[in-house]
Amino acid sequence: MSAGPDNARVVTLTVNGERVSRRVAARAHLVDFLRDTLDLTGTHVGCEHGVCGACTVRVDGMAVRGCLMLAVQADGAVVETVEGLTDRGAIADLQEAFLARNALQCGFCTPGMLITIAELLEREAAPSRAAIREAISGNYCRCTGYQAIVDAVERTLAARAGRAT
Amino acid sequence: MKAPDFAYARPTVLSEVFDLLDGDGDVRLLAGGQSLVPSLNMRLSAPSLLVDINRLPGLSGIEARDGVVRIGALTRHGEIARSALIAERLPLLAMAAPHIAHAAIRNRGTFGGSIALADPAAEWPACCLALGATMVVASRAGERRVAAGDFFTGLFATALRRGEVLVAIEIASPPAGSVAHFSELARRRGDYAIVGLAAQVARAEDGAMDPRLAFFGVGDRPVLAEATRRVIAGGGGIADAQATLGRDLAPTGDAECAGATKLHLARVLLGRAMAALRTRGDA
Structure with a gap:
C-alpha cells in the first residue's frame, strides 16, 4: 500500500543486520540518518553532491551514494555500512592490505573506498590496475595519491586468488 | 548543504502518479535521484512534492520483442552496462555506459531519468538520437510515442507535457553491418x-x-x-x-x-x- 504525501514518515529497514524503525524527515539523506539518528559515524559526509564518494554505503547489496538517496527511500531496504562489513569480516583482508600498503593517511575517504572496492572485488575476479583506478575514480583521496590504494587492492586480489587455488 | 523541506509520496500504481502530478505546487518525479538530489542539496531546486516512482512495477528492465529493444525508464545505468542483450543488440549503449559518472551512481541513476532531464552534456540523450529511439510517454489519456529527434527541445527541456511520465524507450536494432x-x-x-x-x-x-x-x-x-x-x-x-x-x-x-x-x-x-x-x- 502506498502512503500519501508527507514531510516525514516512519521507515523500517535493516541496517548492518539489525532491524530498525524510525520516523524521518523526507528531506533527510540516508547518510545523515545513518550518522545522526543511528550513530553509525563510520560513513563520512564530504561534498554532499555525489562527487567525492566519502558517503558511499550499500543498499540492497549495491554501492550507492548516501548523500544522493533519501532515508525515506531506504524503507524496506537492507543497508550495510563500513561498520557492518567490518563486523562480519567481509573485508578484513582488504583492510589489512590498506594498513600494510599505507593506503590511508587521514582516513576520511577510507570507508567509502572500502565499500566501492568491496563491490569491485565481488564483480570482477581479476581487474587490471586500470580497471581498479576506474572503479575508485568516484572516490576522492587527498592524501595518498591513489597508488597505495591500488597496490592494496592488487595485494588483496592476489591473496584471494591464492586462497582460491 | 542539505535539501530544503518537501513532501514525499511513493505511489505504487501509475494512476496515483497522475493524480499527484495534477496537484498544486512544484511537483517533481524522483527516479534515480542522481541529478535531482544534488540540485536539492545545492538548493538549486525547491519542489513542494517529490513523487518517488522507484517502486512502480513494470517500469524497469530490458526486453527484446519484434526487432525492438524496450528499456524501462527505471532501468539503472549499471544494468545497461552489464546487460548481454544490450551488448549484442545495442553496443552503442554498452560503450557509453562506463562514461556515465561512477559505479555507485550508475547503480542508482536511471536511463529514463537521464533522458527526461535532458542535460545537454549527458550520454543517453545523444545515444537515443544516434539510434533513432522512440520515447514511450504515459498520461491519464493513455500512451503516446515521441521520436528522439522531436523529444529534446532545449536546455533541460523535452516534449514531455505536464502530467506525463516517460515510461520506456524503444530502440530498433540497427541493420546488419551497422x-x-x-x-x-x-x-x-x-x-x-x-x-x-x-x-x-x-x-x-x-x-x-x-x-x-x-x-x-x-x-x-x-x-x-x-x-x-x-x-x-x-x-x-x-x-x-x-x-x-x-x-x-x-x-x-x-x-x-x-x-x-x-x-x-x-x-x-x-x-x-x-x-x-x-x-x-x-x-
Missing part, C-alpha cells in the same frame, strides 16, 4: 563531457558509410550532424567531414571552454571516429 562508435572528452573520469560523440554507422557492402552522428556538450541539446552525414555518405574524407561539421554545430562556450574550442574538439572526435571505423576489423 557499427557503433562512442567517445567523449572530459577532464576527469566520470565528469560530464566537454564534447562527446555517439555514432551509429550503417555501411553498404561497397564500404560506403551512412553515419548518424550525435554530438553532445555542444549546445542546449544533443545535435545530429546532418550535413556532415551527407558529406560522408557521398564519399567525403575526414578533412571534408571535419570542415562541414562547422555547418552542423555552433557550440557556445561554457565553464569548460570557448565555443570555438568545442567545435575544434568535436572535429577531433569526428576524425578519430572516421579513422577508427575505417580500420576496424569488422569493417
